[in-house]
Amino acid sequence: MNATNFEKIYRDEDVNLELLTDKVVAVIGYGSQGRAQSMNMRESGIKVIVGAGDRHRHSSWDKAEADGFEVYSIEEAVQKADVVHILLQDPAQPSVYYESIHAHLRPGQTLSFAHGFAVLYGTIKPPKDVDVVLFVPNGPGPVTRQKYKDGSGIWGCVAVDQNISGQAQETALAIAKAVGSTRVGVVVMTFQNETEGDNYEEQVLYGGTIHLMRTMYNIMVKNGYPRSFAYAKAIRSIRSIIDDIDEVGIEPYLTSRASRTCEFAVRHSGPRVINEEEMEKIFEETENGIFARNWLQEFSLGMPTLHRMRRTCAESDMEQTGEIWREKFGK
Template structure:
């Protein structure tokens, strides 16, 4: 059995489309930092574009990493490929103010998430390539995998192929960042964007809220809080790592106890609300989540700030802080 999609690996991709070219990384958060360092270490010239030095501490961090840092406008003017790694809701204003009028014919405008292009908050000119590259992992992992000689599975997308070379150029970017070491596929902006939004709502959101519920139920029932926290938070990491390495069925049949296997198969489905998951999926594909997030951001994120305040000093967060301090050795070992 093979995947139907084409999987691009190192031997399938050339760095030639980026040789002698300059890649401008716009922003310098964790993902931008990882990709910029990887791309530079692959022999490609990288510059970093940031906002005003006075208001963006990332400027100094990028300089400390040895990058040439400049305004976003200058970075766009001096580059052949502009790779935008700003947060999604912040991209439209930055694009309009600092990027759009400085784009040149035949330049590549690249993103790390398709949100702004898919939902039309950014409208690029017709005479540039519009592409996307994203590794399937957080910035620090992307960097560490590269340093270890491996890489992170990734995807590339082409929305607009003005030059006829958009795919080759974006695959070269993926290779420079390390993703073709593991494997990179091509997909649509829609699937990348809405698949990512769906994953974050259901898998990340669902898992975190499940952890909170497990902790609270056990703590309220009188279990030691350190035990409740370990069960709710710590146990799942070793399980996920094992499943990632061998697959779900091998894990269940050979890596865990028969009690655990029976518990998973018998009771696990009862905590999954398939109708709710389908509802979130449909809302995501209809753009409801995107609209809600854009409205929330435009109003200064009041709901998000309120939810942060509610959770910041919760019993579970206080327990977690104490747990990490008390069991620091176990935490350090698990983080390696």
């Protein structure tokens, strides 16, 4: 592929941070991402306030204050802000939005998300007189924070759903720059692509990898391998492989860093592990909204299936082995 055919990658020199320097960004939700992005933006010179629930019921209020932020009720933070940056968990967003945000928005504000789920699937319907954007760093909050502190950043993407001001994309990119993502690169995509791509990734890559690990561990233990050995092979060894592949690429890893036995194993037997037909089916279900419908239904019922699966997996032989393994061999 010719590099000129690749999508535009926005870096620091492409983005004007001054779009935010005289504005107030209200971060709603001071969890893992909320804390990381708030601190990064503040250190980039942006005025950040935090909106939290009742301080007597929400520990996030005290945490944000301890980190030196001005903290307000969500309603008051929205009223004070130019940019309302929602970093709550997806299922919690609609109720908080309609209870504390929607009625307090004013024309010309920017409503920003870190995932397009609520907007794409209509659980949140913003007013027509505000910009609606998203910015998401491709990693968890602590990594986003540590990368920023190290002088680097984490790859991210932005998207625009409503562009009332004519500068919605520029604002989203400025948020990305303040968090540190344009240090390494940010791409522009649609709300639909970001949401469904993320949902697909979590089902196939995260879900597939974790269940692959569990299945490999169980088969090895069932066939007489020591639990510590099975755990190391099924869980720990993937860390160095992923780091190498990320550094040089798959083919250079296979041909110059892996053993020839490993290369043959990957090329000969690897495809047998993958069920491409099921991966295609999951992709279609994601694009058709079936995954979103199932998740919203599960959440509305109090997540009974998810709670059962959590308990079953937490009590599994592999998880108990993992606790002992990390204690004896380190993290």
